Amino acid sequence: MSEIRKDPLIERWVVIAPERAARPDAMNTDPGFDSAAEDPFLEGNEHLSPPEVLAYRDAGTQPNSPGWRVRVVPNLFPAFSLTDELRKQTDGLYEQMTGVGVHEVIVECPHAEWNMSRFPTETIREVLLAYRERLFDLKQNEQLLHALIFKNKGALAGASLPHCHSQLMATPFVPIALQDEIAAALTWYNTHQQQSVYEAILQQELAADSRLIHETDLFIAFTPYASRFAYEVMILPKQQQSHYEQITKEELFDLSPLLKLILQKLECALNDPPYNYVIQTAPLQDDSLPHFRWHLSITPRLTRIAGYEWGSGCFINPLAPETAAEVLRNVTISD
Amino acid sequence: MSEIRKDPLIERWVVIAPERAARPDAMNTDPGFDSAAEDPFLEGNEHLSPPEVLAYRDAGTQPNSPGWRVRVVPNLFPAFSLTDELRKQTDGLYEQMTGVGVHEVIVECPHAEWNMSRFPTETIREVLLAYRERLFDLKQNEQLLHALIFKNKGALAGASLPHCHSQLMATPFVPIALQDEIAAALTWYNTHQQQSVYEAILQQELAADSRLIHETDLFIAFTPYASRFAYEVMILPKQQQSHYEQITKEELFDLSPLLKLILQKLECALNDPPYNYVIQTAPLQDDSLPHFRWHLSITPRLTRIAGYEWGSGCFINPLAPETAAEVLRNVTISD
Secondary structure, three states: OOEEEEOOOOOOEEEEOHHHHHOOOOOOOOOOOOOOOOOOOOOOOHHHOOOOOEEEEOOOOOOOOOOEEEEEEEOOOOOOEOOOOOOEEEEOOEEEEEOEOEEEEEEOOOOOOOOHHHOOHHHHHHHHHHHHHHHHHHHOOOOOOEEEEEEEEOHHHOOOOOOOEEEEEEEOOOOHHHHHHHHHHHHHHHHOOOOOHHHHHHHHHHHHOOOEEEEOOOEEEEOOOOOOOOOOEEEEEOOOOOOHHHOOHHHHHHHHHHHHHHHHHHHHHHOOOOEEEEEEOOOOOOOOOOOOOOEEEEEEOOOOOOHHHHHHOOEEEOOOHHHHHHHHHHOOOOO | OOEEEEOOOOOOEEEEOHHHHHOOOOOOOOOOOOOOOOOOOOOOOHHHOOOOOEEEEOOOOOOOOOOEEEEEEEOOOOOOEOOOOOOEEEEOOEEEEEOEOEEEEEEOOOOOOOOHHHOOHHHHHHHHHHHHHHHHHHHOOOOOOEEEEEEEEOHHHOOOOOOOEEEEEEEOOOOHHHHHHHHHHHHHHHHOOOOOHHHHHHHHHHHHOOOEEEEOOOEEEEOOOOOOOOOOEEEEEOOOOOOHHHOOHHHHHHHHHHHHHHHHHHHHHHOOOOEEEEEEOOOOOOOOOOOOOOEEEEEEOOOOOOHHHHHHOOEEEOOOHHHHHHHHHHOOOOO
């Protein structure tokens, strides 16, 4: 069982998860995949993962056997588990709680494919739908206050397997990055006649045009004004909605080709870069928040994160977001 | 000239520094040093760096020529500069200021040495003294609100050159990580009868013993309770002092062998790991803060930082700090 510890200074939680040390590459500083290792996410290798919690399958196929298109399984080396109950305790000035939570893997395709951008849009739509379905389900467990969905693509972005997958971590705390963002968004809302800062960003990016990469009926993709990383991209819904799990069918149809296009452009412009993406969505147990809007952030990992970034929480980005947007706008993708 | 942009949501500053893109490895995702490249920090290669701002030299030697032991020079690819004046402007909802600041390199030895731990303690003491001297000097410029001193050791920790060096970045803003820590420390101070949280941590770590690695007359070295990284080490002064530049001569004499010992233990236990260290010190223009204490944090880079950490601001550490402390305590260093 892992243990969740609070920094004595700030509301930053650290998961002490010795289970994670059992991963073959837990402390491997030399990034790269073991090409001889068997791919546990291939169709036919279902027995190499814990039993599935969700799968989109062809009619007539059985759970934990071939015939699936997208499959969600518990992580084999989970940072959290639901086997224990949530207990909090203190030790002098320190606070901790048991490592109650959920750590799942969304296996995005049954065959050996490393790049989500090569999926048909229907597959991307099913992945985005699986995220929604998992969040809806996890919401039922009132101990789980938040779930973060993220993707690590490439060894340098932290992936330990090349097969296309994303992950979900549901925790009994709201992570500090989201807490800070929601608190700041609420301050903005209260000081700007109840306009959301996301709506203000949307309007300004549409008007300014210099950081816009692509606009669809229901979303915009742009490089944020204060991008931390070169070629960082944000995808923001046009309609107010704080919770990703409330994404509509129309939005799923609109978002999947947009996500594919942005990933294609990044791959083409940056020669198949390592990247992370993260969905920032409101805490699971919160009601709809008018001041916060869910969004998806894609961060290519082109520059090294070093002492300055760790020590300051600030970033040095060698590329103006306007230049990055121009490069990405000019990448032509043929169908 | 670089540009400093504020995130529209939180007080997080991002430096847009196209100058940095000119570095040979600015966007090189494949970490490693170019072994054929000339070492600009070697004695005799002074002409490869901008003119020195500080050097500890043998008597009778000339600036920017051989004969130095520790030498501080402006970074050749600076993220900031003092050539422009500080101007702030807004663009709709966005805020920015000119990239006024200082970016220096502390070259720690004149010969080809990659590991600070192999220095005689006198050399480490001169490096620590150079930090103090630079902070005192930079304080005179009232535009500079903060200076972060940090070291990137090894390509995987973000170093672009193997020759022992550390860096200093002085900025017209206080970084968000320090702002948050000082704000939280003030809250603690005000709710705990004006005791500093650092004093509370010091007392508890000395009493508990399980995370203590080494104690000297004036400092303790321990693995923090909520360590973000495996084998993270904090060095904390026993005497209250918010500003590193106020470090005393006695403290310098006490700290230098301790820092050497901890680096030796880390190298021995972890086979010469990449690491960062950072000195967290109070803002340059602030008076002494009774609620904050400067400290030095060393973070080996053994695990990959991926989507979860970026998205949440929280960390998953596969090693209990108590285990790390035990390992490090048990490493014996012979003189």
